Amino acid sequence: MMWIAAIAALALAAPYAVYPIFLMKALCFGLFAVAFNLLLGYTGLLSFGHAAFFGFAAYVTGHAMKEWGVTPELGILAGVAVAAAMGLVFGLLAIRRLGIYFAMVTLALAQMVYFYCLQAPFTHGEDGIQAIPRGKLFGVLPLDDMYVLYYVVLAIFAIGVWIVWRAVHSPFGQVLHAIRENEPRAVSLGYKTERFKLAAFVLSASLAGLAGATKTLVFQLASLTDVNWHTSGEVVLMTLLGGMGTVLGPVAGAFVITTIENYLADIGAWVTIIQGIIFVLVVTLFRRGIIGEALAFVERRRRQ
Amino acid sequence: MSSTLAPVGGVNAGLTEDWIIRTQDLTKEFKGFFAVREVDLRVRRGTIHALIGPNGAGKTTCFNLITKFLQPSKGRILYNGRDITRDDPASVARAGLVRSFQISAVFPHMTVLENIRVALQRPLGTAFHFWRSDHSLKVLDGRARELAAAVGIEEFSETPAVELSYGRKRALEIATTLALDPEMLLLDEPMAGMGREDIDRIAGLIRQVAKGRTVLMVEHNLAVVADLSDTITVLARGQILAEGDYHKVSGDPQVIEAYMGTAHA
Numbered sequence: 001m002m003w004i005a006a007i008a009a010l011a012l013a014a015p016y017a018v019y020p021i022f023l024m025k026a027l028c029f030g031l032f033a034v035a036f037n038l039l040l041g042y043t044g045l046l047s048f049g050h051a052a053f054f055g056f057a058a059y060v061t062g063h064a065m066k067e068w069g070v071t072p073e074l075g076i077l078a079g080v081a082v083a084a085a086m087g088l089v090f091g092l093l094a095i096r097r098l099g100i101y102f103a104m105v106t107l108a109l110a111q112m113v114y115f116y117c118l119q120a121p122f123t124h125g126e127d128g129i130q131a132i133p134r135g136k137l138f139g140v141l142p143l144d145d146m147y148v149l150y151y152v153v154l155a156i157f158a159i160g161v162w163i164v165w166r167a168v169h170s171p172f173g174q175v176l177h178a179i180r181e182n183e184p185r186a187v188s189l190g191y192k193t194e195r196f197k198l199a200a201f202v203l204s205a206s207l208a209g210l211a212g213a214t215k216t217l218v219f220q221l222a223s224l225t226d227v228n229w230h231t232s233g234e235v236v237l238m239t240l241l242g243g244m245g246t247v248l249g250p251v252a253g254a255f256v257i258t259t260i261e262n263y264l265a266d267i268g269a270w271v272t273i274i275q276g277i278i279f280v281l282v283v284t285l286f287r288r289g290i291i292g293e294a295l296a297f298v299e300r301r302r303r304q
Numbered sequence: 305m306s307s308t309l310a311p312v313g314g315v316n317a318g319l320t321e322d323w324i325i326r327t328q329d330l331t332k333e334f335k336g337f338f339a340v341r342e343v344d345l346r347v348r349r350g351t352i353h354a355l356i357g358p359n360g361a362g363k364t365t366c367f368n369l370i371t372k373f374l375q376p377s378k379g380r381i382l383y384n385g386r387d388i389t390r391d392d393p394a395s396v397a398r399a400g401l402v403r404s405f406q407i408s409a410v411f412p413h414m415t416v417l418e419n420i421r422v423a424l425q426r427p428l429g430t431a432f433h434f435w436r437s438d439h440s441l442k443v444l445d446g447r448a449r450e451l452a453a454a455v456g457i458e459e460f461s462e463t464p465a466v467e468l469s470y471g472r473k474r475a476l477e478i479a480t481t482l483a484l485d486p487e488m489l490l491l492d493e494p495m496a497g498m499g500r501e502d503i504d505r506i507a508g509l510i511r512q513v514a515k516g517r518t519v520l521m522v523e524h525n526l527a528v529v530a531d532l533s534d535t536i537t538v539l540a541r542g543q544i545l546a547e548g549d550y551h552k553v554s555g556d557p558q559v560i561e562a563y564m565g566t567a568h569a
C-alpha cells in the first residue's frame with residue numbers, strides 16, 4: 001500500500017517537474033503495454049497485431065471528434081467500442097491457433113488493417129487526421145489546459161490499469177491462470193478454454209483501444225505510425241523490458257522506451273539499434289524484466 | 305474421510321444401462337498408423353476396470369478418445385447410453401467423465417488450495433466475472449480443505465503445487481478431480497514413478513473413491529492391478545487381446561506372450 005501511495009504522489013506532482021506531453025505519451029504507451037500484458041503475461045498468448053487496436057481506435061476517436069464534433073468522452077467510447085469489436089473478430093479467427101501461428105494470424109490481420117488505413121479516405125493516408133480539437137470533457141473540463149489534460153489522462157490510465165489488475169485478481173483471472181499453467185488440465189475440469197482466451201483477448205483489445213484513443217487527445221493526431229507493425233513490436237519490447245510477471249511492470253518498460261525515443265531522437269537510426277540491443281539483453285540476461293528482477297532482488301535480500 | 309470421498313449425488317440408481325461406457329468399432333489412425341483399431345470396450349457401472357498392455361499399445365490414445373481430447377477416425381462412444389462421439393472435451397468433463405493425465409497434471413504455481421478451487425469454482429457461475437474480487441472464491445476454501453484432508457495433504461494447503469513431492473502431486477490431482485464429483489474417473493498411470501509407500505496410499509485412495517463411482521485406469525504395476533480391479537482389458541497394438549478378471553487374463557497364453565513376457569523380461 002505504501003508504494004502505491006508513493007507512486008500516486010509522484011504521478012500527481014510529475015507534470016510540474018517534467019514536460020507533460022512526454023509524461024502523457026508514456027502513460028498512453030504504459031496503458032497499452034499493461035493491456036497487452038493481460039494477454040502475454042496472464043493468458044500466455046503472444047499477439048503481434050495489437051497496434052491495430054491501438055491505432056485504429058485512435059482514428060475512430062479522431063474522426064468522431066473532428067468530423068462529427070462529439071465530446072471527448074464519446075470519442076473515446078467510440079474508439080474503445082470499435083477496438084473491442086475488432087478484438088472479437090481477431091480473436092475468433094486466431095484463438096484456435098497455437099504459439100507462433102497465433103502470432104502470425106494476428107500479425108496478418110493487423111497488416112490488413114494497416115493497408116485499409118493507408119487506402120481509406122477518412123484516415124487521410126500519409127497525412128493522418130490532424131488538428132483534432134480536444135474539446136471539453138463532459139462539456140465542462142477544458143482539455144486544452146495542459147494540466148487538466150494531464151490529470152484526465154492520468155485518471156484514464158489509472159482506471160485502465162485498475163481494470164487489468166481487477167481482472168487478474170478475479171474468478172476469471174484464476175481460470176486464466178489455470179489455463180496458462182496447464183490448458184489440457186483446465187479442459188479436463190470442464191472449462192471451455194477458448195472462450196476464456198477470447199474474453200481476455202477482447203478485454204485486452206478494448207484497453208489497447210482506450211490507450212490509442214487517449215493518445216489522440218494528447219497529440220491531436222491519428223496517424224499511420226500507430227497502426228504500423230512497428231508499434232506492435234514496440235509494445236512487445238516494452239512489456240518484456242518491464243517484466244510480464246506483474247501488472248505494473250510493463251509501465252516501467254513503456255517509460256524507458258518512450259524516454260529513449262524522446263530524448264535520443266537526435267541520433268536517428270541509433271534509436272532502433274539501441275532498442276535492438278535492449279531487446280537482446282532482456283531476452284538473454286534479464287528474463288524477468290526491470291520490475292521482475294527488482295522484485296527478485298528484494299526477495300533474495302529478504303530471505304538472507 | 306469416506307464421507308468426503310463419496311459421491312455427493314449418490315449412485316445413479318435410476319439408470320438401467322449396465323455399461324457406463326461402451327465403445328463400438330473405436331479407431332484412431334495417425335497417418336496410416338493405427339494407434340487404436342476397432343476397439344469395443346465396455347465398462348460396467350460401479351467397477352474398477354483396468355486397461356493394461358505394453359508400451360505403445362494405445363492405452364493413452366483410448367483415454368484421449370473417450371474423453372474427447374482426440375477425435376476418433378471411426379466408431380462411436382456411448383456414455384450412459386448417450387452418444388458422445390461428437391462432444392467437446394469440456395462438455396464430456398461436465399457430464400461427469402473426468403480424466404487424469406499420464407504426466408502429473410497440477411497447476412504448478414498455484415497453491416494446493418487454489419488448485420482444488422479451480423475445480424470447485426465453475427458451479428458458482430462467476431468464472432467470467434473479471435470485475436469481481438477473487439475474495440469471492442473464499443467460500444470454497446472449506447470444501448477445498450476437506451478434499452485436501454481426504455487425500456492427506458491438508459498440511460500443504462498453502463504450498464505451491466510445484467513444491468510438492470511426486471506422490472503428493474498425484475494426491476492433489478485426485479483431490480482436484482474429486483472436487484468435480486465425477487461419475488467416472490479415468491486415471492492414466494496414477495502410480496507411475498512412485499515408491500512403495502506412495503503406491504499403497506494412492507491404491508487405498510482409489511479404492512475409497514471407487515465406492516459409488518466407476519474407475520477406468522491404465523496401470524503398469526500388475527500387483528496393483530490384480531489387487532484393485534474387477535475387470536481387466538489387455539490391449540496390444542491397438543486391439544483388445546483379452547478381457548476378464550486377473551486370474552483369467554494372466555492365464556491367457558496370448559497375453560503372456562504379448563504382455564507378461566515383456567513385463568517379466
Ligand SMILES: Nc1ncnc2c1ncn2[C@@H]1O[C@H](COP(=O)(O)OP(=O)(O)OP(=O)(O)O)[C@@H](O)[C@H]1O
Nearest residue numbers: 334338339357358359360361362363364365366406
Ligand atoms: N499424436 C500422435 N501422432 C502420431 N502417433 C501417435 C500419436 N499419439 C500416439 N501415437 C502413437 O500411437 C501409439 C499408441 O500410443 P499411446 O500413447 O496410446 O500408447 P500407451 O499404450 O499409452 O503407451 P505407454 O504405456 O507408453 O503410455 C504409439 O505407437 C504412439 O507412438
Ligand SMILES: [Mg+2]
Nearest residue numbers: 363364365406
Ligand atoms: Mg500411455
